[in-house]
Amino acid sequence: MSQSAEKVLDHMNLFRAPEYTEMFESKKTCFEGGHPDIKVQEIADWTKSMEYREKNFAREALVINPAKACQPLGAIFASVGFEGTLPFVHGSQGCVSYFRSHFSRHFKEPSSAVSSSMTEDAAVFGGLNNMVDGLANSHSLYKPKMIAVSTTCMAEVIGDDLDSFIKTAKQKGSIPEEFDVPFAHTPSFVGSHITGYDNMMKGVLTHFWEKAKRKENKKINFVGGFDGYTVGNLREIKRMFDLMGLDYTILGDNSDVFDTPTDGEFRMYDGGTKLEDAKAALNAKGTVFMQQYGTEKTAEYVKSKGQEALVFNHPVGVTATDEFLMAISKLTGKEIPDALEKERGRLLDAMADSQAYFHGKRFAIYGDPSLCMGLTAFLLEMGAEPVHVLATNGNKDWGVAMQALLDASPFGQGCKAWAGKDLWHMRSLLATEPVDFLIGNTYGKFLERDIGTPLIRIGFPVFDRHHHHRSPVWGYQGSLNVLVKILDKIFDEMDKSTNVAGKTDYSYDIIR
Amino acid sequence: MDTKTRNKALIEEVLSAYPEKSAKKRSKHLSVHEEGNSDCGVKSNIKSLPGVMTIRGCAYAGSKGVVWGPIKDMIHISHGPVGCGQYSWASRRNYFIGVTGVNAFGTMQFTSDFQEKDIVFGGDKKLDKLMDEVETLFPLNNGLSVQSECPIGLIGDDIEAVSKKKAKAIGKTIVPVRCEGFRGVSQSLGHHIANDAVRDYVLEGSEGKTKGFESTPYDVAVIGDYNIGGDAWASRILLEEMGLRVIAQWSGDGTLKEMEATPKAKLNLIHCYRSMNYISRYMEEKYNIPWLEYNFFGPTKIAESLRAIAAQFDDKIKEGAERVIAKYQPMADAVIAKYKSRLEAKTVMLYVGGLRPRHVVGAYEDLGMEIVGTGYEFGHNDDYQRTTHYVKDSTLIYDDVTAYELEKFVETVKPDLVGSGIKEKYVFQKMGIPFRQMHSWDYSGPYHGYDGFAIFARDMDMAINSPVWSKTKAPWKK
Ligand code: SF4
Ligand code: SF4
Numbered sequence: 001m002s003q004s005a006e007k008v009l010d011h012m013n014l015f016r017a018p019e020y021t022e023m024f025e026s027k028k029t030c031f032e033g034g035h036p037d038i039k040v041q042e043i044a045d046w047t048k049s050m051e052y053r054e055k056n057f058a059r060e061a062l063v064i065n066p067a068k069a070c071q072p073l074g075a076i077f078a079s080v081g082f083e084g085t086l087p088f089v090h091g092s093q094g095c096v097s098y099f100r101s102h103f104s105r106h107f108k109e110p111s112s113a114v115s116s117s118m119t120e121d122a123a124v125f126g127g128l129n130n131m132v133d134g135l136a137n138s139h140s141l142y143k144p145k146m147i148a149v150s151t152t153c154m155a156e157v158i159g160d161d162l163d164s165f166i167k168t169a170k171q172k173g174s175i176p177e178e179f180d181v182p183f184a185h186t187p188s189f190v191g192s193h194i195t196g197y198d199n200m201m202k203g204v205l206t207h208f209w210e211k212a213k214r215k216e217n218k219k220i221n222f223v224g225g226f227d228g229y230t231v232g233n234l235r236e237i238k239r240m241f242d243l244m245g246l247d248y249t250i251l252g253d254n255s256d257v258f259d260t261p262t263d264g265e266f267r268m269y270d271g272g273t274k275l276e277d278a279k280a281a282l283n284a285k286g287t288v289f290m291q292q293y294g295t296e297k298t299a300e301y302v303k304s305k306g307q308e309a310l311v312f313n314h315p316v317g318v319t320a321t322d323e324f325l326m327a328i329s330k331l332t333g334k335e336i337p338d339a340l341e342k343e344r345g346r347l348l349d350a351m352a353d354s355q356a357y358f359h360g361k362r363f364a365i366y367g368d369p370s371l372c373m374g375l376t377a378f379l380l381e382m383g384a385e386p387v388h389v390l391a392t393n394g395n396k397d398w399g400v401a402m403q404a405l406l407d408a409s410p411f412g413q414g415c416k417a418w419a420g421k422d423l424w425h426m427r428s429l430l431a432t433e434p435v436d437f438l439i440g441n442t443y444g445k446f447l448e449r450d451i452g453t454p455l456i457r458i459g460f461p462v463f464d465r466h467h468h469h470r471s472p473v474w475g476y477q478g479s480l481n482v483l484v485k486i487l488d489k490i491f492d493e494m495d496k497s498t499n500v501a502g503k504t505d506y507s508y509d510i511i512r
Numbered sequence: 513m514d515t516k517t518r519n520k521a522l523i524e525e526v527l528s529a530y531p532e533k534s535a536k537k538r539s540k541h542l543s544v545h546e547e548g549n550s551d552c553g554v555k556s557n558i559k560s561l562p563g564v565m566t567i568r569g570c571a572y573a574g575s576k577g578v579v580w581g582p583i584k585d586m587i588h589i590s591h592g593p594v595g596c597g598q599y600s601w602a603s604r605r606n607y608f609i610g611v612t613g614v615n616a617f618g619t620m621q622f623t624s625d626f627q628e629k630d631i632v633f634g635g636d637k638k639l640d641k642l643m644d645e646v647e648t649l650f651p652l653n654n655g656l657s658v659q660s661e662c663p664i665g666l667i668g669d670d671i672e673a674v675s676k677k678k679a680k681a682i683g684k685t686i687v688p689v690r691c692e693g694f695r696g697v698s699q700s701l702g703h704h705i706a707n708d709a710v711r712d713y714v715l716e717g718s719e720g721k722t723k724g725f726e727s728t729p730y731d732v733a734v735i736g737d738y739n740i741g742g743d744a745w746a747s748r749i750l751l752e753e754m755g756l757r758v759i760a761q762w763s764g765d766g767t768l769k770e771m772e773a774t775p776k777a778k779l780n781l782i783h784c785y786r787s788m789n790y791i792s793r794y795m796e797e798k799y800n801i802p803w804l805e806y807n808f809f810g811p812t813k814i815a816e817s818l819r820a821i822a823a824q825f826d827d828k829i830k831e832g833a834e835r836v837i838a839k840y841q842p843m844a845d846a847v848i849a850k851y852k853s854r855l856e857a858k859t860v861m862l863y864v865g866g867l868r869p870r871h872v873v874g875a876y877e878d879l880g881m882e883i884v885g886t887g888y889e890f891g892h893n894d895d896y897q898r899t900t901h902y903v904k905d906s907t908l909i910y911d912d913v914t915a916y917e918l919e920k921f922v923e924t925v926k927p928d929l930v931g932s933g934i935k936e937k938y939v940f941q942k943m944g945i946p947f948r949q950m951h952s953w954d955y956s957g958p959y960h961g962y963d964g965f966a967i968f969a970r971d972m973d974m975a976i977n978s979p980v981w982s983k984t985k986a987p988w989k990k
Binding site for chain 2: 020108
């Protein structure tokens with residue numbers, strides 16, 4: 001017996017004790033009916049071959065380990081960025097449990113959202129009653145200032161009409177006539193979580209802006225897009241905008257609700273864009289979109305209202321941040337202050353200090369399309385080579401734009417953009433055209449294990465490391481964080497490969 | 513005010529926040545346990561109210577997530593749009609041993625990733641092609657299951673026909689499962705549907721597949737242990753040490769072959785009654801295999817269970833059970849000696865699924881702790897009946913609790929520990945209340961068996977006695 005009260009072994013050590021390893025062996029040989037080890041090894045090797053890669057890329061129906069989620073997740077993310085807003089997802093309830101769990105696992109925060117809990121009878125008769133009763137229940141229990149309605153695929157397949165359902169619910173007195181209930185249809189069989197974000201953001205703006213008359217002022221709006229670093233990023237954007245002396249509105253500011261304090265009180269709602277500000281945002285000169293892919297419809301919408309739309313692709317690094325700030329300066333007529341220029345110099349200083357360790361290193365990157373572009377641009381700026389860049393939810397346009405970005409740099413030669421591919425494709429790429437590092441979300445750890453490519457966790461979700469979402473990856477400061485994160489891994493790997501005493505330790509340097 | 517009066521008043525208070533119609537419905541799910549009653553006084557397995565923030569999941573979660581997903585040598589296809597499979601990808605810690613992507617597939621997400629055209633024109637052709645692709649890329653898979661997501665049942669696809677055709681063509685077991693999320697009222701119907709699929713597509717016709725199986729009088733199967741953090745392993749080791757032969761694990765770290773061999777068992781041992789009683793009853797009817805519920809949480813219940821299991825066998829096994837108890841009891845005693853003084857009289861509120869709202873009570877009591885509230889996400893009346901053997905008079909009982917209710921209950925009852933799920937964890941930690949996830953073991957475990965009990969005790973101690981909780985109020989605030 002290996003377990004003891006003095007030294008309690010947990011699963012990581014307990015099951016390596018001989019009594020367990022022997023048990024595993026006998027279970028395997030006597031009962032499991034598996035394949036011989038030699039066969040398993042043979043197939044394991046084959047899955048890393050060029051032949052396998054070709055078969056893998058010939059897939060037309062099967063998707064394996066995709067790097068994307070479904071629309072309502074994004075809709076919830078956008079909804080909770082508004083003051084006192086309760087996301088209400090019309091359809092079957094299991095989905096909402098999944099969305100809430102997903103956010104809680106990433107942010108280590110509560111995630112509140114309700115479902116209209118449609119079941120078989122609703123599948124037959126439609127979900128109107130669920131909407132009518134559901135809105136009444138949500139309104140009286142959770143006292144929201146606004147309820148933002150999206151849909152699961154069940155409601156979409158049976159064709160429930162949110163607009164008329166919400167009107168009916170109001171007529172029936174579920175909620176007051178004047179109560180704000182923006183909505184968006186968010187079918188999961190179209191696009192991904194970033195599409196859902198876009199639809200809901202547009203839904204909220206449409207709700208507030210459609211009947212209003214625009215009177216342009218000097219303010220600007222900011223839309224971050226679906227972003228796992230929203231807590232750190234939005235706070236950084238506010239800091240930079242304040243330094244510039246801008247008058248601005250963050251639309252969908254969920255930086256507080258995903259970062260509430262432990263002080264004895266549970267805050268179901270915290271912070272968020274004030275509803276009056278969301279209304280008044282119509283009058284802004286223009287809106288800044290931080291992630292082009294995943295805010296297309298909202299950008300079109302603000303343009304249709306007469307606003308200018310400034311569109312970026314998750315700027316990381318000096319050039320991208322320069323361009324971002326200059327565009328904003330141009331739009332608002334405000335100058336970029338010395339303080340930010342100094343930060344720029346500090347970032348560049350850090351890049352210069354470390355560039356030798358990046359230069360020529362080969363990277364694979366996957367994630368949401370705009371995130372991929374931002375990280376790629378930064379790596380190119382550092383003289384690294386982003387060999388494989390993959391976005392499961394990247395469309396054809398993204399593929400073209402991404403490839404153009406690579407082709408335009410001497411460090412991007414021979415590098416390739418992969419739109420619509422999944423992480424099993426990535427596995428083949430890493431096995432057949434190896435790189436030094438992989439950048440991606442938590443699921444990348446399976447690739448790290450299978451292929452051995454060290455994983456740098458940047459993306460969403462990150463379940464298995466804590467608190468990364470609290471630090472920005474935007475702006476000069478955020479870029480510095482990205483730099484350090486990558487650099488730490490580069491150094492860790494150098495140390496790991498040189499730490500055998502008497503064998504490799506001549507390179508185990510204390511100064512790098 | 514005594515506890516019973518306080519709890520009753522609390523229920524009234526909570527109900528007053530609902531619209532009248534909903535208050536009436538919810539009132540049937542909240543109760544204060546009366547000693548001597550045959551159940552806990554609540555209605556259960558009823559539709560959740562819309563808009564109340566139920567904590568429940570869906571049938572797909574019950575089938576793919578709970579019953580089928582852990583069968584490691586089969587590939588489970590999340591059939592429909594991408595979301596369901598994505599959120600449940602590797603998020604349940606049913607440990608297994610195998611080479612992922614080669615001969616084991618438990619931590620992978622296979623999906624047909626439905627697009628609009630699949631909804632409009634149907635997904636059967638895609639499914640057909642997908643199965644060929646699976647076979648090409650994963651030749652060592654031992655079978656497939658098709659886990660239906662909501663749209664499948666709404667667009668009239670015939671996954672049964674596709675599965676039948678492909679099973680024949682490929683020559684492997686292919687199991688269509690109709691676990692669309694809108695069926696039933698929670699995970700629970702998903703368990704049932706999944707059990708039925710095992711019956712129809714694995715057990716039916718399994719006779720031919722067990723040729724050469726050499727039976728012994730001591731063959732048992734472990735049913736309804738999902739090997740969270742290695743639970744089933746920490747259980748299996750005890751059963752084997754007492755002289756039994758575990759021929760199958762359902763379904764944590766399990767294989768298709770093990771399921772097929774189960775009709776050869778002499779006794780089915782059931783841990784999670786809720787999710788697998790159906791198939792156990794079926795095997796009793798069809799193959800005359802008796803089943804026995806057991807409880808491997810905490811030394812008291814473990815010893816009771818080992819003896820009850822041994823009572824079904826001969827003296828050799830009975831002696832074996834005593835030997836096992838004698839071997840492990842000193843370690844369990846040492847664990848209790850170490851932790852009990854720090855946990856004595858601490859109160860706990862639970863809200864979990866399956867079997868845990870009752871099964872873990874004994875383990876807490878072994879440590880001197882007291883359960884003051886409990887409830888099931890998707891229990892049925894038979895669960896609440898069984899719960900009466902575990903809970904004391906005046907315990908607060910809440911079925912399919914809503915986020916609002918649970919928050920209010922905890923605020924008033926002020927337990928020293930809450931045990932529930934990921935969606936609840938941070939709510940209560942913000943309130944400064946120690947919390948342990950009792951689905952995933954909060955990334956720890958195993959909690960089953962003697963080895964697991966040591967971990968359980970340590971975890972409860974570190975949750976409750978962590979110094980961080982004393983700092984929730986700023987010192988300058990009175
Ligand atoms: S894909 Fe559809 S059924 Fe699945 S979680 Fe998303 S909305 Fe729900
Ligand atoms: S106890 Fe919880 S985790 Fe276990 S099967 Fe039952 S529901 Fe699932």
